[in-house]
Amino acid sequence: MTEGVNDNKLRDLLANVQSILNVASVKCHVVDESFPAKFFEKNPDKIYESYCKFLKNRSNSEGSIRNEDKLALTTINKRFEDGEYEPVQGGFYKLYHDIKLVCTILIHFYPQGTRNYQLVDKFYKFSSELLLRECCRVGIALTQTINAKSRSGKAASGNEADEYDDDDATELDKIISYDFIKISMNYSIPISHTYQIRTKDMDLFSSIISKSNLDKRPHELPNTNFKINSVLPQTDIENEAPRLGFVGANTSNIPDPTLPPTEMMTRFLHPNWYALPTTVWLKYGNYNSWAPSFNENGTVVDSTTRGLIWLERIGYMDLFERNEKKAIEEERLDAGEEDKNGEQEDDYEAVNGGSNGEQKTLMVMTAMQVLLLRMLRMPKMTNNL
Structure with a gap:
């Protein structure tokens, strides 16, 4: 093991990931949910289909599992304790595989839109992004360590080229990179959907349908007149949205001569546009007793x-x-x-x-x-x- 990332650091990493997942699944109980211990699918895109075939091969004509007592079950926490998620053994993908499997089972168990349904979906998104970040962080640390060693060796031999060679990568670096690629290729931002109905005056749209990306069940329309629209996520978030003047700009300021004039009160002049005459206080010295004290000629009020x-x-x-x-x-x-x-x-x-x-x-x-x-x-x- 390299100096930058040793066994102790990887163990601390797994312990930290386990503690974070335990706290995140307090309400949805994903890490404590049982699933078949012998089931494993190398392709993350086919986890749901492979699990359905796995259950179908072990079920009878009535739909119940044969010899259910003999089916070995496990949980994510139990596999953490047994050390089955070691990065050397491809533990990052195994953990992602188990999280996606359990979340898929729970998503198809709960009715769509319920509170538990949404909690499981949020846990899946959070844990997937957490694993991607940790894979990237560990991979970068390994790459930096390998580059430092290769530079020192090449400098000693007289060649100071600062390039990363695949031959310099260790087995752990290749495994983590492979796990990162598989997780990142499978995890994506889901496309949201909304209901649409056409009325006499205009089209009406509903709020976003809270359906998980793991839910393979078809949409249940509230009525046959409803349609489903896809809401694509915005990719250029950093770019400023166009202003209304560019979207619907005024192409001409010249009115149509065939239309009647729409201007009202053309000769109206509001007094606030200019300085208003105000009351003027008068000072007459010794004649204050009988002379007027102010002048209001021409004042507005x-x-x-x-x-x-x-x-x-x-x-x-x-x-x-x-x-x-x-x-x-x-x-x-x-x-x-x-x-x-x-x-x-x-x-x-x-x-x-x-x-x-x-x-x-x-x-x-x-x-x-x-x-x-x-x-x-x-x-x-x-x-x-």
Whole structure:
């Protein structure tokens, strides 16, 4: 092993990668998901198809796996512990292979667009880019170490050409370069898709469909009238986008003579375009007591206009509130007077009602006395007859 990249550094690298992947898969549990230990595909583009054939060869007519108990399973964490991801043994591609396999299994297990579906897809993208960076970093370190050794050897022999020769590369450098090429050729930015529907007035587009690049299932359209459009990523991000004037430039400023004039208020001149005449304060020295204190001739806004504006915006409201308060106070006074008058009438009726009752009883008694006297006189008159 070279001096720049020794066994200890590679072991530290694997330990760091394992810890990062464990933290990244806390919610999606990719590194703890089981998968067949004997399955391996050299071509990263055919991992999904090869895995389907692997399961089909071990399944019966009903679709269940034969001798499922005897099928050896493993996890990514277990392979880390067993040291199966050593760079000397092509560990970078093996790790990428297992991550892509597990993520593909989980992507086809979860419904499209769910939270777990999106978490697994994000983990796949993050881990793939992490492995690409680490492969590139380790490869550059190995290349620099080899170049330093080759330059020292060639300088000792009298040839100081600073060129990297493939013969100088070690076996580890070739393995890591091969793994980097396989991962970089397979991993790509996915093409996003959107739904499109045509209406009477215009075409309507939906937001981006959250479908993973690992999902091989066909799109499920919400309606037969919908279509799917591809959204290509922007490659020249550093270049500034064209301005609206270049996209839809005004080709001619001369209006069409056949069309009616569209210009409104052609002779209008706004006063704010020029300096406005303002109020001028006047100083008359000893004549201040009877001379005017300011001059408003020619001003745009004079004291009368300010007073009217104040009256319209503030004064009317003050007057209205004062009138409202006065009306409420008058209503309260009227209500108090009515209550007093009602009490006096009740007292008067109580007094007058007692005297009238006594008079009525006296009249009834006198009437009864008259009737009794008449009844007593009736027999005497009959006897005389």
